[in-house]
Amino acid sequence: xxxxxxxxxxxxxxxxxxxxxxxxxxxxxxxxxxxxxxxxxxxxxxxxxxxxxxxxxxxxxxxxxxxxxxxxxxxxxxxxxxxxxxxxxxxxxxxxxxxxxxxxxxxxxxxxxxxxxxxxxxxxxxxxxxxxxxxxxxxxxxxxxxxxxxxxxxxxxxxxxxxxxxxxxxxxxxxxxxxxxxxxxxxxxxxxxxxxxxxxxxxxxxxxxxxxxxxxxxxxxxxxxx
Amino acid sequence: xxxxxxxxxxxxxxxxxxxxxxxxxxxxxxxxxxxxxxxxxxxxxxxxxxxxxxxxxxxxxxxxxxxxxxxxxxxxxxxxxxxxxxxxxxxxxxxxxxxxxxxxxxxxxxxxxxxxxxxxxxxxxxxxxxxxxxxxxxxxxxxxxxxxxxxxxxxxxxxxxxxxxxxxxxxxxxxxxxxxxxxxxxxxxxxxxxxxxxxxxxxxxxxxxxxxxxxxxxxxxxxxxxxxxxxxxxxxxxxxxxxxxxxxxxxxxxxxxxxxxxxxxxxxxxxxxxxxxxxxxxxxxxxxxxxxxxxxxxxxxxxxxxxxxxxxxxxxxxxxxxxxxxxxxxxxxxxxxxxxxxxxxxxxxxxxxxxxxxxxxxxxxxxxxxxxxxxxxxxxxxxxxxxxxxxxx
Numbered sequence: 149x150x151x152x153x154x155x156x157x158x159x160x161x162x163x164x165x166x167x168x169x170x171x172x173x174x175x176x177x178x179x180x181x182x183x184x185x186x187x188x189x190x191x192x193x194x195x196x197x198x199x200x201x202x203x204x205x206x207x208x209x210x211x212x213x214x215x216x217x218x219x220x221x222x223x224x225x226x227x228x229x230x231x232x233x234x235x236x237x238x239x240x241x242x243x244x245x246x247x248x249x250x251x252x253x254x255x256x257x258x259x260x261x262x263x264x265x266x267x268x269x270x271x272x273x274x275x276x277x278x279x280x281x282x283x284x285x286x287x288x289x290x291x292x293x294x295x296x297x298x299x300x301x302x303x304x305x306x307x308x309x310x311x312x313x314x315x316x317x318x319x320x321x322x323x324x325x326x327x328x329x330x331x332x333x334x335x336x337x338x339x340x341x342x343x344x345x346x347x348x349x350x351x352x353x354x355x356x357x358x359x360x361x362x363x364x365x366x367x368x369x370x371x372x373x374x
Numbered sequence: 375x376x377x378x379x380x381x382x383x384x385x386x387x388x389x390x391x392x393x394x395x396x397x398x399x400x401x402x403x404x405x406x407x408x409x410x411x412x413x414x415x416x417x418x419x420x421x422x423x424x425x426x427x428x429x430x431x432x433x434x435x436x437x438x439x440x441x442x443x444x445x446x447x448x449x450x451x452x453x454x455x456x457x458x459x460x461x462x463x464x465x466x467x468x469x470x471x472x473x474x475x476x477x478x479x480x481x482x483x484x485x486x487x488x489x490x491x492x493x494x495x496x497x498x499x500x501x502x503x504x505x506x507x508x509x510x511x512x513x514x515x516x517x518x519x520x521x522x523x524x525x526x527x528x529x530x531x532x533x534x535x536x537x538x539x540x541x542x543x544x545x546x547x548x549x550x551x552x553x554x555x556x557x558x559x560x561x562x563x564x565x566x567x568x569x570x571x572x573x574x575x576x577x578x579x580x581x582x583x584x585x586x587x588x589x590x591x592x593x594x595x596x597x598x599x600x601x602x603x604x605x606x607x608x609x610x611x612x613x614x615x616x617x618x619x620x621x622x623x624x625x626x627x628x629x630x631x632x633x634x635x636x637x638x639x640x641x642x643x644x645x646x647x648x649x650x651x652x653x654x655x656x657x658x659x660x661x662x663x664x665x666x667x668x669x670x671x672x673x674x675x676x677x678x679x680x681x682x683x684x685x686x687x688x689x690x691x692x693x694x695x696x697x698x699x700x701x702x703x704x705x706x707x708x709x710x711x712x713x714x715x716x717x718x719x720x721x722x723x724x725x726x727x728x729x730x731x732x733x734x735x736x737x738x739x740x741x742x743x744x745x746x747x748x749x750x751x752x753x754x755x756x757x758x759x760x761x762x763x764x765x766x767x
Contacts, residue, residue, distance in 0.1 A: 162475050169481040172504060275505055279479050286476045287468065 153218055157227065160210055161286075164231055164238070167203040168282050170196050171238045172275060174245035175341060179271040182252035182334065183264055190249035200242040207235045226358060230351040234285065237344040237351075241278065244337040244344075251330045251337075261317060261327040270306045270338045273299060277345035284349055290356040293349035297361075303342035310335040441510070441530030447491055447523060449473045461510065461530055462503060480504050483512065490514040490526045500533065509537045549715040553596055553730065557589035592729075599731040602662070603714070606738040613656040613742060620651045620660070620685055620694070627665050634672050638679070645684040653692045655763060659739045664696075666732040667759050671698035674757070687765065691745075694761040702753040711749055712737040 174193050181189035211232045214220070220228055277296050284293035314328040353361050432453075435442050441458030445451055454469035454477075462477065469477050474487050483501050490497045498513040511531040517524045564582045573579055605611040624644060628635065635642065664683075671681045679699035686693050703711060707718045715730040740747045745763035 158473075162473070165475055165479075166481065166484065169479055169484065172479060173481055176504065272505070279505060282479060286472075 153214075153220075153224075156210075156214060156218075157224070160207065160214070160231060163203060163207055163210075164235060165282065165286070167200055167207065167235070168238050168278070170200055170203075171242045171245070172278055172282075174200070174242050175248075175271065175275050175278070178245040178248040178252065179268060181249050182255065183268050185256055185260075187253055187256055190253050193245055193249040197242050197246050200239060204235055204239040208232065211235070223355065223358075226355045230355045233351050234348050237347045241341050241344045244341050248334050248337045251333050255327060255330050258327055261324055261331065264331075266306055266310050266313070267331065267335055267338070270303055270310070270335065273303050273306070274338045274341040274345065277303070277342050278348075281345045281348040281352065284352045285355075288352070288356050290353050293352040293356075296349040297346050300342050300346045303339055307335050307339040440532070441528075443469075443474070443528040443530070444517070444525060445474045445487060445491065445528070446525040449475060449487070449491065451477065452525065458530055461508060461532070463506065486512065486514060487526065487528065490516065490528075494523055507534060508532065509534045546714060549730075550600065553715065554593065557592045557596075560589045561586050561593075596729040596731070599729040599735060603731055603735050603738065606735065606742060609742075611742075613659060615654045616657055617652050618655045618657050618660050620653070620664075621646055621649070623657070623661055623664055624668075624683055627661065627668050630665070631668060631672055635681075638672065638675060638677055640672060640675055640679055640681055642681045642683070644682070647686050651685045651687075653687060653763070653765065655692075655743060659743065663736050663739050663761070666736045667696040670732060670759075671696055671700070671757075674698060674700040676700055679756075689765065691765060692763045694763075695758055696761075697756060697758040699756040702755055703749065703751040703757055704753055705751075708749050708751060712747070 174196050177189045177193045177196075180186060181193070211228055215225075215228055218224075277299050280292055280299075281296045283289065284296065311332055314332050317324045318328045347362075350360075350362050353359060435453065435455045438455060438457055441461045442453065442455045443451065443458050444453035451470050451472050451474055454466060456466050459466040459469055464477065475484050478484050478487075480501060480503065482499075486497055486499055486501070494516045496513070496515045498511065500509060500511050502509045509532075511533045512528055513531070514526050514528045517527055564586050568579060568582055572582060621644070628642060668681065668683070675681065675698045680697075681699075682695070682697040684695045684697070703718055707716075710716045711718065712733050714734045717730065737747055740761060740763065743763050745761060747759060747761050749757060749759050751757040
């Protein structure tokens with residue numbers, strides 16, 4: 149009985165990671181659409197979103213079934229609830245990639261406002277955070293998960309910097325406003341992706357240590373749950 | 375080479391699986407025979423032989439530059455060598471025993487492994503590793519042992535450099551086509567204008583013919599430069615080792631640029647030590663190097679600026695500096711100015727009429743002499759090219 153449950157968990161993890169890989173690929177494609185000015189990549193992103201949406205529903209369904217049928221406890225229960233949350237985060241990451249692609253398509257109709265430096269850098273960081281959060285999930289590595297949470301500050305800083313810089317473009321030239329706002333939106337989408345990576349990492353810490361570190365709650369609560 | 379590596383990897387991987395299974399079987403036998411003292415000795419040597427064979431195959435796998443991965447039908451990683459771990463930015467210890475879908479964060483690679491396991495057939499394809507510049511040609515083959523399907527072996531060939539070269543080549547072709555087309559379009563345009571009646575327009579026809587001549591010269595120069603570059607690059611050009619008097623060479627070079635120097639009211643200064651400044655090199659190559667560098671120093675100088683050529687030598691090397699007081703090169707472009715057709719600003723070399731190959735030719739000539747060249751620059755202050763050639767080259 150127990151072994152079968154393990155098989156089911158393995159299958160679930162595999163499907164979740166597959167979905168994660170697709171979501172990760174979507175971020176790469178969306179940024180490529182913007183930076184390399186390749187509108188065809190946006191089409192790829194929209195196509196992949198359907199796959200992610202389908203996976204999300206299927207995974208959620210499987211988790212609910214397992215919760216009802218197996219009534220897991222302790223670490224298994226934490227794993228299942230975390231998968232449910234990570235599933236949701238990944239679907240949101242895919243949504244953000246779609247948003248970036250949509251905005252990029254608007255931007256591609258206009259000449260470039262400025263050479264893009266911070267945004268690709270930020271995209272690289274956000275992608276690394278997603279990759280590391282998944283790595284932390286696979287290896288049940290709480291230390292790596294904590295690192296991801298710290299990286300989030302760097303992304304937030306770049307997001308602020310992008311905003312300040314684009315503000316100067318808008319003040320100088322009213323014709324730049326539309327494009328600058330679009331770039332600010334993209335920067336915000338990337339910042340949200342980094343937030344989802346942080347959420348995933350917090351879930352990993354929850355699975356491994358049974359400790360809820362969201363909103364720095366661990367500093368207030370007592371000893372970890374078992 | 376890669377085919378050989380693939381065969382080697384396949385053989386090593388198959389051997390490692392077989393020895394792995396053999397070892398497992400021997401260990402099972404050992405357990406079942408526990409207590410039977412008579413079999414102990416024979417069993418011991420069997421285990422040792424199996425372990426030695428296993429260690430040998432692992433040593434071979436470890437020494438390979440290609441990444442090797444062996445996965446069983448359940449997706450479990452049986453073998454992953456260090457080259458593979460490096461390729462995907464992980465550690466070997468973290469890979470073995472995991473599921474393949476746990477270690478690759480790339481949908482395409484996972485799909486390929488899936489497919490090969492399901493259909494038990496060989497597959498190959500090119501995949502880039504996410505968040506890295508690396509591109510791999512991956513060859514996956516099924517492994518059978520005694521008619522039993524044991525899993526797959528995947529060999530990862532690093533083709534990153536090859537891909538970069540391919541990109542550089544296609545960029546070069548695109549650039550050459552563009553550079554050839556621009557003057558040609560102009561020539562064709564003016565010829566057409568002349569044919570359509572402008573030939574009778576006494577006021578303009580000479581001007582038009584002058585433009586055609588200019589562009590023809592530009593085309594000629596570009597083709598000469600391309601041929602020169604290709605001769606140096608391919609190694610077809612032979613270099614002599616003869617005494618070269620750099621001062622005399624500089625005088626000769628300046629003479630050919632006299633008009634341009636006067637037109638821009640430039641001042642040329644030279645400092646050589648010792649004098650006469652003579653060393654052994656290929657005279658023709660030195661002339662090309664000097665002429666390209668002086669040409670640049672004139673083109674990118676400011677009106678009324680200065681050009682300084684300095685030479686010094688010791689027992690080991692000859693050092694030459696060509697300095698201008700021009701617009702300079704931004705820091706970010708400095709390392710790239712020796713690339714073919716690299717332009718600091720799109721508008722810059724169009725105005726100056728260069729082929730975009732001069733510095734690239736210089737770099738190749740210097741390197742063929744066993745020397746080095748680098749550029750130092752401050753924007754709006756000027757640029758210095760430092761050349762160093764080993765003595766006796």
